[in-house]
Amino acid sequence: MKVSISQDGPVTIVALEGKVDTDTCNDVETALLAEIGKGATRMVIDMAEVDYISSAGLRSVLIAGKKIKAVKGRVAFCNLRPLIFDVFDASGFTTILTVCGARDEAVAACRA
Amino acid sequence: MARKDSAVLHFDNDLANRQTLLDVVDAFCRRAGGDEQGVGRIRLALDELFTNIVSYAYDDDGSHRITVELLRSPAGMVTITLIDDGRAFNPLDQPPPDLDSDIEDRAIGGLGIHLVKTFTDSCDYSRDGDTNRLTITKGFGQARPGREKEGRAR
Numbered sequence: 458m459k460v461s462i463s464q465d466g467p468v469t470i471v472a473l474e475g476k477v478d479t480d481t482c483n484d485v486e487t488a489l490l491a492e493i494g495k496g497a498t499r500m501v502i503d504m505a506e507v508d509y510i511s512s513a514g515l516r517s518v519l520i521a522g523k524k525i526k527a528v529k530g531r532v533a534f535c536n537l538r539p540l541i542f543d544v545f546d547a548s549g550f551t552t553i554l555t556v557c558g559a560r561d562e563a564v565a566a567c568r569a
Numbered sequence: 570m571a572r573k574d575s576a577v578l579h580f581d582n583d584l585a586n587r588q589t590l591l592d593v594v595d596a597f598c599r600r601a602g603g604d605e606q607g608v609g610r611i612r613l614a615l616d617e618l619f620t621n622i623v624s625y626a627y628d629d630d631g632s633h634r635i636t637v638e639l640l641r642s643p644a645g646m647v648t649i650t651l652i653d654d655g656r657a658f659n660p661l662d663q664p665p666p667d668l669d670s671d672i673e674d675r676a677i678g679g680l681g682i683h684l685v686k687t688f689t690d691s692c693d694y695s696r697d698g699d700t701n702r703l704t705i706t707k708g709f710g711q712a713r714p715g716r717e718k719e720g721r722a723r
Binding site for chain 1: 584587588605606609610612613616617620666667668669671672673675677678680681683684687688
C-alpha cells in the first residue's frame, strides 16, 4: 500500500495505491487521520490505483469520513474501479459519502 | 468449455496465509470463466470468511487447520467450502447491517458477512460434528445467474 499526499488549494488529495484490506487498513487509517489531525477539512481520496478493498478497508474509510464530518469538513472519493464501486455500493457507502468520477469533480465537490 | 475441476487446500489459522488462499481461489475462478469483477467479488467473500475464522473462531492460541474445498462444474459453477474446528458459529445468522442512516449514526464494522451474502449466488452454513462448514457458490461463464436457469441449486 502506498499513500501519496498532495495539495490542490484548500483541498488535500490522498492518492491510495494497492489493496486496502486487513494487511493495510491500519496504515490507511493512520495516514488519513494524520492529515485530518494536521487540519485537513477538505479531502479528496483518489482510488484510481486501488484494485481491492475489503470490509477492513471500508472500516478505515468510514472512520476517516466520520472524523471529517465531525469537523464539518468535506470528503470526496474519485476514480473508483468497478469492483471498488461495487463494494462501496453494496455497503451503502455511496449514499453517505460523496463518490465522484474524475479527480476534478471530487476537488470541485470539496471546494463547493 | 471448462472441465470439471476440484481441489482441497489446507491452511493454518494465520492471516499470513490469506494472500496465498486468495490467489489460488482467484486462479481457480478465472479458469471457470470468471471476469475481473466476478472473480474480485468471490475473492472478497473468501477474504471476509477466512479472516473471520482466523480472528474469532478459536478459544485458544493454538494452531488449527482450516480446509478449503474448491469445486467447479463443467458449466462454470464454483462451489467453495470452508471447514474449521472453531467454536460453533453461524456467521449468516447475524442481522443485516444498517445501510440507511446518516454517516454519524453508521456503525463501524459488521459489513463483511453482508458483502459475502451480496456477492455470492448462495451461502449455507452447517455444523458437522466439531466443525463449521460454510459453503458459497458463484456461477461464472455459462453458469452465470440469468444466463442459465437450469441446473442451479436455488
